[in-house]
Amino acid sequence: MDELVRTGMDDGVRLRVFRTALTARRFEERITQLAHDGEVPSGLHLGAGQEVCQAAALAALRDDDPMLYGHRGTAYWIARGIPLDVILCDIACREGGTNRGKGGVMHVVDPGRGVLGESGTLGGNFVIGAGVAFAERYRGTDAVTIVFFGDGTSNRGQFHEAANFAGVQKLPLILFCENNGYGLSVPVTASTAVVNIADRAAGYGMPGVVVDGNDAEAVFAATAAAADRARAGEGPTLIEAKVNRIGGHWLADQERYRSDAEKSAVRSLDPLPLLRADVEARGLLDAAGIGSLEAEIGAAVDDAVAVMRSRDLVAPSTVLEGLFAP
Numbered sequence: 001m002d003e004l005v006r007t008g009m010d011d012g013v014r015l016r017v018f019r020t021a022l023t024a025r026r027f028e029e030r031i032t033q034l035a036h037d038g039e040v041p042s043g044l045h046l047g048a049g050q051e052v053c054q055a056a057a058l059a060a061l062r063d064d065d066p067m068l069y070g071h072r073g074t075a076y077w078i079a080r081g082i083p084l085d086v087i088l089c090d091i092a093c094r095e096g097g098t099n100r101g102k103g104g105v106m107h108v109v110d111p112g113r114g115v116l117g118e119s120g121t122l123g124g125n126f127v128i129g130a131g132v133a134f135a136e137r138y139r140g141t142d143a144v145t146i147v148f149f150g151d152g153t154s155n156r157g158q159f160h161e162a163a164n165f166a167g168v169q170k171l172p173l174i175l176f177c178e179n180n181g182y183g184l185s186v187p188v189t190a191s192t193a194v195v196n197i198a199d200r201a202a203g204y205g206m207p208g209v210v211v212d213g214n215d216a217e218a219v220f221a222a223t224a225a226a227a228d229r230a231r232a233g234e235g236p237t238l239i240e241a242k243v244n245r246i247g248g249h250w251l252a253d254q255e256r257y258r259s260d261a262e263k264s265a266v267r268s269l270d271p272l273p274l275l276r277a278d279v280e281a282r283g284l285l286d287a288a289g290i291g292s293l294e295a296e297i298g299a300a301v302d303d304a305v306a307v308m309r310s311r312d313l314v315a316p317s318t319v320l321e322g323l324f325a326p
């Protein structure tokens with residue numbers, strides 16, 4: 001995507017965001033079932049509630065802009081066009097994944113699509129992302145690097161090192177915080193001294209922007225503006241999208257630290273039905289069109305499961321392969 005509509009999402013982008021978010025939701029529902037059935041490891045951190053935000057942010061970038069993602073959900077990979085069966089083979093530790101099944105649920109990598117992976121420990125993405133942004137500028141490209149992270153991860157030391165370096169170097173970098181109010185079971189108010197993560201931007205010489213992460217239009221506009229700034233050589237932006245983690249931290253989380261009232265309030269704020277209603281109200285898809293899209297996605301998920309089941313589990317004897325460049 002070279003030309004973007006900067007004043008707002010056009011219909012094509014809106015549909016693309018909806019398709020990506022809906023695919024991620026249905027895909028993760030199936031992965032949850034597969035995990036309960038013991039067919040895939042249960043380590044998935046579901047993106048439910050955050051897919052619209054992730055899809056809208058990525059729709060505002062070019063499809064090969066470097067991306068380091070957080071651990072929450074599959075929408076980042078789907079947005080970049082990685083086939084569902086390839087993602088599922090990674091998640092299921094089978095041959096056929098981007099990492100030949102060795103990356104597991106969190107380390108899908110496809111450099112050709114700008115998908116650079118996730119650091120083994122939270123926080124590593126910040127310094128790697130700043131380094132990638134520096135390298136891209138050094139090579140003379142106009143790529144914009146985006147680093148997604150959660151509110152809890154923003155308290156790692158690497159955030160501050162990388163933000164300062166990006167600010168002083170005016171790197172083409174977007175630091176994109178998905179603030180879902182929790183780091184595992186710890187509420188952000190108990191872990192973080194500022195009200196908004198974006199408030200920290202002032203300390204590093206970059207703009208800090210807070211957006212409603214349930215509003216695809218707002219997320220798209222903020223990310224597009226940050227990308228324009230970065231490509232124009234004006235430096236990094238810290239975006240904080242306020243989102244809701246609809247479910248637990250991961251599949252096995254029983255969420256004992258959240259009241260029933262809070263859980264139902266959060267679930268009632270699901271942005272996916274809101275985006276669906278918007279798509280319908282604008283006449284982009286009617287009920288039949290949405291039914292066809294659901295059927296198409298369901299079939300694609302079925303196909304991915306069939307491919308995954310046909311692949312071998314990664315052989316333990318290959319564990320030391322691929323560690324170093326040949």
Ligand SMILES: Cc1ncc(C[n+]2csc(CCOP(=O)(O)OP(=O)(O)O)c2C)c(N)n1
Pocket residue numbers: 070071072120121122123149150151152153154180182183184245249
């Ligand atoms: C350095 C490090 N510490 C702890 C963990 C374990 N861990 C995985 S996810 C997570 C919570 C992260 O919270 P946040 O950044 O808010 O993202 P969210 O899970 O809410 O999307 C923790 C503590 C880790 N992976 N790496």
